[in-house]
Structures are given as C-alpha cells and as structure tokens.
Amino acid sequence: MLKLYGYWRSSAAYRVRIALNLKGLAYRQVPVHLVKDGGQQHAAEYRALNPQGLVPLLVDEVNGGARIAQSLAILEYLEEVFPVPxxxxxxxxxxxxxxxxAMHIACDIHPLNNLRVLK
Structure with missing residues (x-):
C-alpha cells in the first residue's frame, strides 16, 4: 500500500499524483493542510514522519515503510520500483x-510560488 501525504494545492504533490495515476498505482491520499491549524506540516505527528515538514511524502508500506520525500525523488523511486509503464x-x-x-518546473518555477518562500 502506498500512502501519499500532500496538500491539494501543492504542485509538487500534484506531480506525484500524476505519476501514480499514469502508472495505474493504487494509493491512499493523506491530507496535510499547509495553512489550517498553523500548518499541519508543523505538527509533531507529521514531523515524526518527515522531519523536513514538507509535502509530498510517499510512504511505501510494502517496502518496509520506506519514506520518500521531495517530488522528483519520489518520481525516480516510482520509476525504479514500478518500471511499467x-x-x-x-x-x-x-x-x-x-x-x-521536470527540474525547470521543480527548481526554477516552483520556488517562486511556494508557500514557505512567500511567507
């Protein structure tokens, strides 16, 4: 079972959802609201999973509960573990x-509209 922790407006989480769906992989979405309650990504429970306190985070319970952060690293992981399609x-x-x-989007465009940077 794959779990994707993300925020519905996060373009990084959106990238991962696109890849998961293109590959036809079943996954469960776990919402992490980046504004509500002062930002749920700052909660101790989430920080225990992802010390960076960022989304997205992919947890692969089949592979020992592997936790992969950062959208491009998640995409590479999915490509290596689930190569088809x-x-x-x-x-x-x-x-x-x-x-x-992908790097142009993630590294050049994304940081300019990132909530963390905007604050």
Missing part, C-alpha cells in the same frame, strides 16, 4: 530532456 522515454537524449523539464 515507464514515465521516461527509452532514448537517453529524450530522457535527459524530460528530466530537464
């Missing part, structure tokens, strides 16, 4: 282009 093209150049696009 593939998220990345076979061709190395096209695969590098897809990774570059």
């Amino acid at each position: 593939a998220l990345l093209p076979d061709d190395p150049v096209r695969r590098a282009q897809v990774r570059a696009l």
Whole structure:
C-alpha cells in the first residue's frame, strides 16, 4: 500500500499524483493542510514522519515503510520500483530532456510560488 501525504494545492504533490495515476498505482491520499491549524506540516505527528515538514511524502508500506520525500525523488523511486509503464522515454537524449523539464518546473518555477518562500 502506498500512502501519499500532500496538500491539494501543492504542485509538487500534484506531480506525484500524476505519476501514480499514469502508472495505474493504487494509493491512499493523506491530507496535510499547509495553512489550517498553523500548518499541519508543523505538527509533531507529521514531523515524526518527515522531519523536513514538507509535502509530498510517499510512504511505501510494502517496502518496509520506506519514506520518500521531495517530488522528483519520489518520481525516480516510482520509476525504479514500478518500471511499467515507464514515465521516461527509452532514448537517453529524450530522457535527459524530460528530466530537464521536470527540474525547470521543480527548481526554477516552483520556488517562486511556494508557500514557505512567500511567507
């Protein structure tokens, strides 16, 4: 069983949901509201799971309760553990282009609209 801790407005969590759905993987969403109650990501219960206090967080209960944080690391994990259907093209150049696009979004665009940065 896969559990995805995330916030409905988080573009990083959205990236992971897209990959999970493209791969046809069953998962349970666990909401972590980033504003309610002063930000549920700051609660001790969530910090025990993810000391960074960020979303998304993927917990793979089948693989020993593995906890993977950061959307791009989660995507790579999903690709390695569940290789079919593939998220990345076979061709190395096209695969590098897809990774570059993902990093452009995650590293260049995302930080500018991130709630943590905006505060």
